[in-house]
Amino acid sequence: MTLTANRAPAEQRTPAKAEKRANPLRFVILAALLALLLIVIAPLLIIAINAVKSPADYASGGPLSLPPRLYWDGIVDFWNRVDFGMKLWNSFITSFTVAVLGVLLSILNAYALGIGKVKGRVWFLVFFLVANLLPQEVLVYPLYFLSKEAGLYDSLISIVIIFTVIQAAFGTYLLTSVYQEFPTELLDAADVDGAGKLRTLWSVVVPVSRPTLGVLFTFFFIWTWNEFFLPLVFLVSNDNQTVPVALGVLQGDRLMDATMTSASGLIGILPAMLFFLIFQRTLTRGITAGAIK
Amino acid sequence: MRRKGYWPFLIPGVLASVLVIVVPLVMTVYTSFTKWNGVGEQRWIGFDNYTRLFDDSLFWSSFGNIVLLILAMAVVPTLLGLFLAAVLFDYVAKKFSSRWASLFRSGFYLPQVIPVAVTGIVWGWILHPEYGALNRILDTIGLGSLAHNWLGEPGSALYSVMGIMIWVQLGYPIVMFMAGLQRVDPELYEAADLDGATWWQRFRKITVYLIRPEFYVVLVTTTIAALKIFGPIFVLTGGGPSNATLVPSYFAYKNFFEKAQVGYGSAISTVLTVLIIALSIVFLRLQNRAERKA
CATH class of the missing domain: 1.10.3720.10 (MetI-like)
Incomplete structure (x- = not known):
């Protein structure tokens, strides 16, 4: 909503754009894209919230509840164990x-x-x-x-x-x-x-x-x-x-419970995310490098 | 001016490639004609491994699984990615802002940067029969009857892997196609608009037509990736249950390192290699022909 508010002054300059802005299809498409994006990143979000959840909170709230308090022991235990x-x-x-x-x-x-x-x-x-x-x-x-x-x-x-x-x-x-x-x-x-x-x-x-x-x-x-x-x-x-x-x-180790498994997932994701952020500009340029002749 | 005498610069590269690629490749092809357990004597048996291979129903089912995985890793992501890239580039970037478009692009690309072992952990956990999040979600919304052991039952394992691979692959075509669309002259779109073309007509006649080079590159690279798939299978299902998700590379791995049937494993990987190279040649031909027509 803040986005439309910010953009409104610029768009009111031309009547054609104002007309487009009123088009409800725009927001249907945006909502559909956001829903798809949520589906794509949901697995990573679920891993992240369970990685910082204590086994007790997990037992009472299940995998989808937000952790009532941050719990780092799962990550620390896993870090030390491997x-x-x-x-x-x-x-x-x-x-x-x-x-x-x-x-x-x-x-x-x-x-x-x-x-x-x-x-x-x-x-x-x-x-x-x-x-x-x-x-x-x-x-x-x-x-x-x-x-x-x-x-x-x-x-x-x-x-x-x-x-x-x-x-x-x-x-x-x-x-x-x-x-x-x-x-x-x-x-x-x-x-x-x-x-x-x-x-x-x-x-x-x-x-x-x-x-x-x-x-x-x-x-x-x-x-x-x-x-x-x-x-x-x-x-x-x-x-x-x-x-x-x-x-x-x-994977499949019997000693791994649900929260420790997600802790292991999270610390596996973090370095990859870090590289992604550091190299993002080079990467988007590079992924296409093979295609351009 | 013609430059001469540069061959010494090739020496390290050629030596290293011979050592790491040529010699092992020749050894594997040779081994595929022998019976060998990896330690004892290697015995020449001619084409026996290959005749055995063509009678092996596991070998055929592993290739059948690959066909479905090509669908999930190459065909679906390419088509879906083409559509999403066009929507992001030609609709979201114009009607909202390019910042929204690149935000979506980065989000969809995220699964691509995650190491395959972590993909295995994430999805193995979400689809876990006892504590998995997906079954919990289904329970919560009253669809508990659909809940089951997604990766552990022969009937659903391959389809679950396919769904996961679509998730992994989707970002790559989107990034490639959005980059390709930047080459397109915006005046073409404006001209189409003036002619009263609908968005769908523009998509089919302009977008799809102009990014054919990227389309081929994406289709070839993702198809080859599907033929080579190993890591996701290893971490998600181990080829099981009862070989429902077996793929050629994992089949070869099992023969090499679990069954000590090195000759047979070599035959499997040789067939896979020939198939990949043949397919690449076909693709290159098609691409060349398409370019000559353009």
């Missing part, structure tokens, strides 16, 4: 390293393919495209076997290596199409200045393409953070688990 700080650190260090290395590898590949236009580049691009499409199931057993042979099984290093390559396959594909359009004048100027290929890469190409690199970094970080299948297979010991694996394997 050593959540450690899982957060594992997830963070893995995702961050993969994002940095993945962007670096994408830059090197795309420099050779997009700007250097090396021979057979179409085939390299087809390879990276297919690599993107592969289901991880077709790679998982040999990777599991090889990492055991190499003594890297149940170690974050194996996860970092694997995801760096997988994410860089996407990054190479995207970044090559960006570098193909790279302004030649800048490269020629660097040539004239006598800069070598590596210098040109670091002091011309990378700074100019920084916005795209930022999008890639964000993607790689969040994707790696949310990865479930390979970390589930590779990170078997408690000390090495990432957040999704720790939460995933606790």
Whole structure:
């Protein structure tokens, strides 16, 4: 209601708009959208109110009542029980390293393919495209076997290596199409200045393409953070688990009651929400990056 | 000026890709022609795994389930997302304000940013037969007779998973399509308005027509995501009850790590891979043809 009040003066200027404002259909549509939005976020709201509800209040009020007082013990208990700080650190260090290395590898590949236009580049691009499409199931057993042979099984290093390559396959594909359009004048100027290929890469190409690199970094970080299948297979010991694996394997645990389960859900949602808020602008730009040619 | 001598920059990428992608891929394809439990000797058995696969009713039902999941993860979100994106972009943003439109967009996108394990917790909890919120809500509004074990009964498990996946996926097409609509020249809409076109006519003739590139991208990526689905199945149902929600990737996982039938698991994942690549080629062809016509 405050919204219409605020907008009223502007709309009264033209009779056509005033007429539209009176159209009851507008509010039917808005109400329908709000109802749909409520359905979409209701599961998260229910998790949030039950995460801060004591088991006693839950028993008397059920899942839909608002907690009469805030109760943090469920969250604290769960945090301590799974050593959540450690899982957060594992997830963070893995995702961050993969994002940095993945962007670096994408830059090197795309420099050779997009700007250097090396021979057979179409085939390299087809390879990276297919690599993107592969289901991880077709790679998982040999990777599991090889990492055991190499003594890297149940170690974050194996996860970092694997995801760096997988994410860089996407990054190479995207970044090559960006570098193909790279302004030649800048490269020629660097040539004239006598800069070598590596210098040109670091002091011309990378700074100019920084916005795209930022999008890639964000993607790689969040994707790696949310990865479930390979970390589930590779990170078997408690000390090495990432957040999704720790939460995933606790599902169905008999010791988890209703409020503790929602507490675990809430502390799993919070980091994701935080990234969403931090990266929102880069993300909405980046999600569409794949679609624009 | 033609640039030369850039191939050394490819060396790290090629070496790493060979190690992590090419070698494992070749090993899996090779293993699919052998009988192997993962530790002992690997014995060549030709096409036996594949003939067994085509006689395995679980394999066929896992693909049947995938068809329904493509409906829930690709078809429904794409169509619903197209409609919602058009309403948000062309109606809400104009008749209310663009702030409302982006608020709705962010809200619908929220389930996309949540890790799959957490999606499993959230929905496993809401659909729980004893303390789940959905059964409580049904009780409260007098529909208690509808309450049941949503994810635990073979009759409803797959449909519950489908509903959850629509919830997860919806935000992605909305964001993509709203971005695509920004490319559309507003004068086209004004011209249509002057010609007395209804909103629905404009939607069909202008909106849908102009964002076909995004439409294809969304349909391809969500279909491939549906074919690969693993995490949601693992955390929601574990493929059960009595294999009612079994999907190929989970079927392969079980053979690899629970039954130690590595050869058979490799055959399943090889078939899945071939299917994904074939489908992508078909989609790319269709997209190219559509673009040439335009």
